[in-house]
Amino acid sequence: MTIAAHVFRRGAVYTWRRRIPRTCRQSTKTAYIQVSLMTREPELARRLAGILHGESVHLFDLMRSDRLTPEETRKWLEHVVREEIARIERRKLVELESSNLGNRAESKLLDDLAAQCFRLLAEHGKSATFDPQTDQILAEKEYSPETLHRAQEMMDLYKRDFQSVSRHAKTCAIARDVLGDKEISALRYVELRQLFMKGKVIAIEAVAQAANQDVAPAVAATRDEIVRARGPAFDLFSPSTLPASSEAPTSPQSACKPETRPQAPGQVEIPYDPDPKEICKRLVKNKEKEVDSKGLNQLVQVVDVFTEITGLADIRELRQHHLSLYVETLAQLPKAYRKSPADRKKPLSEILAEAAKLPPEKKGMATNTINRNLTFIGMLLQKASSEGHDLDSRLDITALRKRRTRRQRDERNPFTRDEIQALFESPLWTGCQGPSRRRVPGNRIIPDGRYWVPLICALSGARREEIAGMTTSDIKNVEGTWCFDIRPNKNRCVKNLQSERLVPIHSQLIELGLLEHRSRKKNDLFPELRPKSKSTRFGDQLDHTFRMVLQDRIRDRDRKTFHSLRHYVSDVLKNDPTIKTEYKDDILGHAGKGTGARCYGGRTELKNLVRTIEKLPRIAALEPQVGKTGKR
Structure with missing residues (x-):
């Protein structure tokens, strides 16, 4: 047996x-x-x-005999070459806007080193090494010792990548699109991988020689070489090493012995795709319950622009000059960068070319925006590092942050008490001619989201999206007091943990019929404000209307926006000596100053919050509407 x-x-x-x-x-x-x-x-x-x-x-x-045909070889090579050339050209166009010539020289050197790495991997597989003593082409290049060390690091990175589960999945998915295959066998995958490396070399050399317009001869020559040298491509695979034994074999006769090559130290397979966009998707999924939808959308947009500027498809290839190039490019973009639908499909190179003709005051992102974007990139790098990706230890985002030119609280100006009264004298609240003519005086009051949301924000200090995305269940009677229960719901998250709070409803809102409005709705409190696309948020549809009303009613509009309503509430409560700071913080959803305020004690009693919210002045222009909700 x-x-x-x-x-x-x-x-x-x-x-x-x-x-x-x-x-x-x-x-x-x-x-x-x-x-x-x-x-x-x-x-x-x-x-x-x-x-x-x-x-x-x-x-x-x-x-198995399932090998790539010559035609499939050609198609795959052409795809790899074209994609790599497009990536390099995108990066070069962006680099033209950079004033730092060192970045361009660095990119050219990295391209050359990458081409040599891919050539060696295609020729020698897993045993490839960046050693001029064993390769004549490398010896002729006369690289410095420091450059050779960097190249070997790149080689090790590529080896790990090409053996990873994520690379296998991505290559198979792309190959199925290019070749029309339903399944990619292991042997076809090895051939695809080898061709991928050769295609990278063709592309990099073509761009370096300014011959990228006609790569067909190089593709055909490589295809013919592959077909002629058709044979088992097992060298990139490393079977598990058999345990050592001190006993010698007796008459070892084997028709075919599998190679038992030990695994190189530190080469651990990472099951996560190193593409920055894929890392971002995983990060967004992890943060969905912690961060509001606005922040997550901004994160995705920032990473998309970052990869477009740098041309990176692998986070492990990120270097400090990429980060520097990113920040420099942000300073060259127009202030209205891709805000219009027509601009969203334009290539970055075209947008930069148009921006070059703009005056300086219309170019460059704000300091806060650049610093926020760098924070998002830092989150991306932290996520990549937590997944086990090897990142360059020399990366430093802090050095690229811009210094503020004004205090954060001065970024937006608050409305004054008189301006609030003047603002709500607009026909939108006192009587207009109809839904499409809200700024023209008339006898119609339309109590929808455009009417209620600014009014609620002025009498609660809540953020726009917190109110615009409310459901009917977010208005609750707590201990006999009607309150806004501001917490994450199916429509939106909240900014942070301290933003979750109970805010008593101002008496004037109740008298104007907010509770009756709630009783007429089934689910969303303001369904007409539901986003029309994934790139918009609850409340975005208010922007244009509010800006026009602001233009009509407020003379001094310097740094005044919808968010100035929140600043107005903060100013009113802060300057009232009878209101404790803790009450104001609980109304606005602020963490409070000092460890004691943040970590100790419970929430402010509801009766104190009611007295605090009633300190906000009633809107005089709306007093005639009090008690007339049934006539609307």
């Missing part, structure tokens, strides 16, 4: 032998694989047999 399948004793030691399936016979002249297990111990022999059985299944899959 055998101790395991395909195992028998040959003399004093155990031997493993398995027949090669007929579908694999075209890759070898023998019908069997036979390996001496070099041990007399049954338990060790059984364990080795299990390892060999698994490796043989993998090997047979490689040996």
Whole structure:
């Protein structure tokens, strides 16, 4: 009785032998694989047999006759070459806007090193090394010791990447689109990977020689070379090393011995795609319950622009000059960058070319925006590092942050008390001619989101999206007091943990009919403000109307926006000596100053919050509407 399948004793030691399936016979002249297990111990022999059985299944899959045809080889090579050329050209266009010539020289050197790495990997597979003593082409380049060290780091990175699960999945998905394959066998994948490396070399050399307009000859030559040298491409795979044994084999006769090459130290397979956009998707998924939708949308947009500017498809290739280039490019973009639908589909190079003709005051992102974007990039890098990706230890985002030119609280100006009264004298609240003529005086009052949301914000200090995205269940009676229960709901998140709060409803809002409005709605409090696309948020539709009303009613509009309503509430409560700071913070959803305020004590009693909210002045122009909600 055998101790395991395909195992028998040959003399004093155990031997493993398995027949090669007929579908694999075209890759070898023998019908069997036979390996001496070099041990007399049954338990060790059984364990080795299990390892060999698994490796043989993998090997047979490689040996099947499902190979790339010459036409498929050409199509795949052309795809890889065109994509790589497009990536390099995008990066070069962006670099034209950079005043730092060192960045361009650095990129050119990295391209050259990458081409050499890909060439060596395509020729030698996993045993490739960046060593001028063993490669004539490298010897002729005369790289400095520091450059050779960087190149070897790049080589190690590419090796890990090409053996990763994420790279396999991405390559197979792209190949299915390009070649129309439903399934990619292991052998076809190895060929695709080798062609991928050769295609990268063709593209980089074509761009360097300014010959990228006609790469067909190089593609055809590489295809012919591959077809002529058609043979098993097993060198990039490394079967598990068999446990060492001090016993010598007895008459080791094997028709085909699998290579037992030890795995290089530190080469751990990471199951996460290193593409910055894929990392961003995973980060967004992790943050969905913690961060509001506005912040998540901004994160995605920032990463999209970052990859467009830098041309990076692998976070492990990120270097400090990429970050510097990113910040420099933000300073060259128009202030209205891609805010219009027509601009969203324009390539970055075209937008930069148009921006070059603009006056300085219309170019460059605000300091706060640049710093916010860098914070998002830092979150991306932190996520990549937590997943095990090797990042350059020299990366430094802090050095690129811009210094503020004014205090944060001065970024927007608050409305004054008189301006608030003047603002709500607009026909939008006192009577207009209809839904499309809200700024023209008339006798119609339309109590929808455009009417209620600014009014609620002026009498609560809440953020626009907090109110615009409310559902009917977010208005609650707590201990006999009607309140806004501001918490994450199906429509939107809240900015942070301290933003979750109960805010008593101002008496004037109740008298104007807010509770009656709630009773008429089934789910969303303001369904007409529901976003029309994934790129917009609850409340975005208010922007244009509010800006026009602001233009009509307020003379001094310097740095005054919808958010100035919140600043107005903060100013009123802060300057009232009868209101404690803790009450104001609980109304506005602020963490409070000092460890004591943040970490100790409970929430302010509801009766104190009611007294605080009633300190906000009533809107005089709306007093005639009090008690007339049924006539609307």
